[in-house]
Amino acid sequence: MSTASQDLRHHSSLDRWLIAADNALRTLSGAGRAAEPAPPSMQSGSATALSDEERRLSGSLMRVNHVGEVCAQALYNAQALTARDAGLRGQFDAAGREETNHLAWTESRLHDLGDRPSLLNPLWYAGAFGIGWLAGKAGPRWSLGFVVETERQVEAHLASHMTRLPVADLTSRAIVARMKDDEARHADEAESAGGHALPKPVQLLMRFAAKVMTTTAQRI
Numbered sequence: 362m363s364t365a366s367q368d369l370r371h372h373s374s375l376d377r378w379l380i381a382a383d384n385a386l387r388t389l390s391g392a393g394r395a396a397e398p399a400p401p402s403m404q405s406g407s408a409t410a411l412s413d414e415e416r417r418l419s420g421s422l423m424r425v426n427h428v429g430e431v432c433a434q435a436l437y438n439a440q441a442l443t444a445r446d447a448g449l450r451g452q453f454d455a456a457g458r459e460e461t462n463h464l465a466w467t468e469s470r471l472h473d474l475g476d477r478p479s480l481l482n483p484l485w486y487a488g489a490f491g492i493g494w495l496a497g498k499a500g501p502r503w504s505l506g507f508v509v510e511t512e513r514q515v516e517a518h519l520a521s522h523m524t525r526l527p528v529a530d531l532t533s534r535a536i537v538a539r540m541k542d543d544e545a546r547h548a549d550e551a552e553s554a555g556g557h558a559l560p561k562p563v564q565l566l567m568r569f570a571a572k573v574m575t576t577t578a579q580r581i
Contacts, residue, residue, distance in 0.1 A: 378442065385490075388434045388464065389482055395465035400535035411474075415527040420476030421579045422522050423467055423533055426540070428479045428578040429515060430464035433457070435489035436496075436511065440504050443497025449504075452554060456508075456547045463543070466536045473532070479578045505556030510564055512548035514571060516541055 387393050411419065437457035444450040471478060479485065496507035519541040526534050559567075 384434060384438050385486060388431055389486060391468055391478070393434075393461050393464050393468075395462040397462050399462075399466045399469070400539045411527060411529055415530065416474050416476075418525070419527060419530045419533050420471060420474045422526060423470050423474065423536075424476060424479055425575045425578045426519070426522065426537065427464070427467040427471060428482065428485050428574060429518070430460055430467055431479075431482050431485050432489035432574070433460040433515075434464060435486045436493035436508075439490045439493030440497040440508070443494060444501065444504065446501060449501055449554070452550065456550070459543050459547070463536075463540050466540075470533055470536055480581050481577065485574060485578070502555050502557045503559070505551040505554050506559050507556075508551035509548045509556040510559050510567060512544045512551070514568060516544045516548065518571070518575070519544065 434457065437453045437460060441450045441453040441457070444453060468478060493507075497504045499507075519537050522537050523534065523541070526537065
């Protein structure tokens with residue numbers, strides 16, 4: 362969960378809130394650092410090899426992906442705070458650390474493409490934190506079910522980006538492919554841990570909210 366890669370399992374409630382605040386500041390300031398190297402081909406594709414139109418397309422798509430990672434930090438942060446079970450907090454923490462890698466990789470790629478993160482990232486973070494808090498308060502099975510549904514939707518979203526990214530943009534494609542694999546694993550792990558399937562209306566509401574976010578983030 363934490364951009365600072367801290368494990369919340371053995372901290373007091375106050376400590377966890379302070380770490381959560383630190384996570385928010387690091388996420389929104391771009392201070393997060395990847396704990397793992399980016400996918401190998403991140404060094405093989407060059408933004409200068411792309412046309413202006415291809416760079417703009419890659420930039421808009423990677424901005425959306427970066428917003429998704431900002432939201433992932435907020436969601437896992439909030440769910441870890443509400444989890445009463447230390448093992449569950451540890452699971453959210455571990456998944457969040459992998460999401461921090463994604464956050465750093467997408468931000469770096471945006472910079473390479475000469476583009477920028479969404480100007481609305483504080484709003485996205487606050488909204489996602491609130492949703493994650495509510496999911497966590499609903500109890501572990503529903504909280505895990507929320508993770509399953511979120512990650513399945515993100516996985517499908519990333520798969521769609523693989524069909525839209527320029528073929529020549531090997532770097533962005535490598536990042537998105539790795540992210541897609543990680544999100545699928547997070548969903549599988551949450552499901553194995555006992556996540557309940559969410560009611561259909563909730564799933565549809567989540568899809569609608571994601572559509573609004575991705576459409577807006579492509580431009581702003």
